[in-house]
Amino acid sequence: MGAMTYEQNALPGLPSSFISVHRGELVAVAVVGIVLGIIALVWPNATLVTIAIVFGIYLVVSGIFRITVAFLAHDSTTGMRWLTGILGLLVVAAGVYCLASPERSLIVLAFVIGFGWIAEGVIDIMAGIQGVVSPRWLALVSGVISIIAGIVTFTLPNLAVSAFLIFGAILLIVVSVSTLLTLPRRHSVASM
Numbered sequence: 001m002g003a004m005t006y007e008q009n010a011l012p013g014l015p016s017s018f019i020s021v022h023r024g025e026l027v028a029v030a031v032v033g034i035v036l037g038i039i040a041l042v043w044p045n046a047t048l049v050t051i052a053i054v055f056g057i058y059l060v061v062s063g064i065f066r067i068t069v070a071f072l073a074h075d076s077t078t079g080m081r082w083l084t085g086i087l088g089l090l091v092v093a094a095g096v097y098c099l100a101s102p103e104r105s106l107i108v109l110a111f112v113i114g115f116g117w118i119a120e121g122v123i124d125i126m127a128g129i130q131g132v133v134s135p136r137w138l139a140l141v142s143g144v145i146s147i148i149a150g151i152v153t154f155t156l157p158n159l160a161v162s163a164f165l166i167f168g169a170i171l172l173i174v175v176s177v178s179t180l181l182t183l184p185r186r187h188s189v190a191s192m
């Protein structure tokens with residue numbers, strides 16, 4: 001059996017025309033990722049407002065979906081349908097709030113993240129104390145760091161949101177560049 005190229009290992013049995021199309025899509029997605037990452041670093045405030053608006057739109061659509069499910073899920077109990085409908089209304093209201101006040105919705109998002117980190121930290125510490133995980137000390141350290149991150153996010157929500165954006169933008173650029181650097185060479189794809 002002859003030596004297999006990287007492309008043959010990664011994408012066995014696929015025709016070269018498919019790999020060429022797939023390669024083009026990956027290049028396009030990576031370039032868009034790099035551009036979006038740079039935009040987020042150059043214009044962080046506009047990017048944050050855009051994220052808040054997209055988040056608000058997502059919540060409105062998600063809430064409408066839940067309300068629709070409440071009306072159409074005839075196999076669910078009446079109580080479950082009411083709960084789903086009420087939850088849908090609350091989610092729509094949260095989405096409208098995000099759209100009406102994008103800057104404030106980012107602060108709320110930071111608080112939700114901070115609360116999640118504190119809860120996760122408490123769970124990690126309890127798991128370490130009870131010996132559910134091994135090594136215990138790692139769970140305890142992880143829990144303490146998570147609680148500290150949650151407290152910092154609560155006390156400095158604007159800084160936390162800005163840090164999330166910068167970190168996310170840098171990761172987006174790094175992952176996109178990595179994708180471009182690890183793509184199969186065009187001549188290798190053509191020779192398959």
